[in-house]
Amino acid sequence: MTVIAVLGAGKIGEALLSGLLHGGHAPGDLLFMERYPARAEELTQRYPGLRSVTVADAAKQADVLVVAVKPQDIDPVLDVLAPLLGPSSLVVSLCAGLPTSLYERRLAEGVPVVRVMPNTPMLVGEAMSAISAGRHATAEHLAVVKELLAHVGQVVEVPEGQQDAVTALSGSGPAYFFFLVEAMIDAGILLGLPRALAGQLIIQSAVGAAKMLAESDEHPALLREAVTSPAGTTINAIRELEKHGVRAALLDAIEAARDRSQELGRAHDEH
Numbered sequence: 086m087t088v089i090a091v092l093g094a095g096k097i098g099e100a101l102l103s104g105l106l107h108g109g110h111a112p113g114d115l116l117f118m119e120r121y122p123a124r125a126e127e128l129t130q131r132y133p134g135l136r137s138v139t140v141a142d143a144a145k146q147a148d149v150l151v152v153a154v155k156p157q158d159i160d161p162v163l164d165v166l167a168p169l170l171g172p173s174s175l176v177v178s179l180c181a182g183l184p185t186s187l188y189e190r191r192l193a194e195g196v197p198v199v200r201v202m203p204n205t206p207m208l209v210g211e212a213m214s215a216i217s218a219g220r221h222a223t224a225e226h227l228a229v230v231k232e233l234l235a236h237v238g239q240v241v242e243v244p245e246g247q248q249d250a251v252t253a254l255s256g257s258g259p260a261y262f263f264f265l266v267e268a269m270i271d272a273g274i275l276l277g278l279p280r281a282l283a284g285q286l287i288i289q290s291a292v293g294a295a296k297m298l299a300e301s302d303e304h305p306a307l308l309r310e311a312v313t314s315p316a317g318t319t320i321n322a323i324r325e326l327e328k329h330g331v332r333a334a335l336l337d338a339i340e341a342a343r344d345r346s347q348e349l350g351r352a353h354d355e356h
């Protein structure tokens with residue numbers, strides 16, 4: 086079994102570890118490095134058998150090294166990794182915005198790097214992950230990463246030039262849905278429903294709608310039309326959404342997320 090080390094066990098690092106455990110990975114084959122001892126302790130208690138290791142141990146023992154720190158924290162991590170890794174290592178970066186060329190510049194010559202944009206539904210085995218090979222990553226390296234991520238959701242391969250757009254769509258995407266659900270529950274409160282009931286109504290509607298989207302071949306517009314009766318309730322709501330520019334707001338929002346991803350990458354250009 087492939088030994089995987091996760092460097093930075095925060096929200097997405099934990100989602101990956103937890104998803105891999107649920108997907109059948111042996112805890113003994115999963116290592117993590119975390120700068121806060123209290124966080125490391127929390128994880129070893131929550132996931133018995135998982136080992137907290139040093140970066141040097143991870144570099145020695147792991148087949149795959151997954152970098153899951155904030156993009157702003159990458160510099161010290163690359164400094165520590167640089168003397169430890171060689172072409173037989175495989176680095177997988179989950180960091181928004183950071184290009185594979187950054188790793189290639191800072192690590193030893195020939196170290197293969199695969200850039201991945203996952204999302205937090207990894208926690209429940211429903212991630213959407215997009216992967217791109219760096220200059221030294223071969224088809225076999227991509228296959229290893231694909232196989233790994235297939236345990237925790239769907240995987241697509243994209244040209245690296247699309248990764249900032251992917252980050253804005255599916256990397257951040259769950260947050261947009263959570264935001265909508267939060268606002269819709271508030272609407273239930275406005276209409277006088279108890280919060281628990283409003284939550285149940287909206288969350289199950291979201292689950293049902295997501296299942297229809299995933300399982301039917303219908304375009305979302307047709308699924309929406311099927312709910313929208315002539316002179317009915319839904320069209321009155323749709324008129325308000327259009328009046329408030331919700332469609333344009335989503336286009337602008339996702340473009341802003343893409344721009345920020347590009348900016349995070351550029352912040353390291355001078356290094």
Ligand SMILES: NC(=O)C1=CN([C@@H]2O[C@H](COP(=O)(O)OP(=O)(O)OC[C@H]3O[C@@H](n4cnc5c(N)ncnc54)[C@H](O)[C@@H]3O)[C@@H](O)[C@H]2O)C=CC1
Nearest residue numbers: 093094095096097119120153154155156158179180181203
């Ligand atoms: N949260 C999300 O939905 C997604 C996050 N990402 C990417 O994943 C990365 C991590 O994001 P989050 O998990 O949200 O952040 P987070 O802040 O929850 O986790 C980062 C973890 O890295 C640890 N860390 C930082 N420097 C370290 C070091 N030198 N050694 C060991 N541990 C160190 C921190 O203590 C923290 O626990 C980011 O680059 C982000 O762009 C990608 C897709 C989705």
Ligand SMILES: O=C(O)[C@@H]1CCC=N1
Nearest residue numbers: 181252255256257258
């Ligand atoms: O907000 C962020 O920067 C990260 C990357 C994608 C989702 N969360």
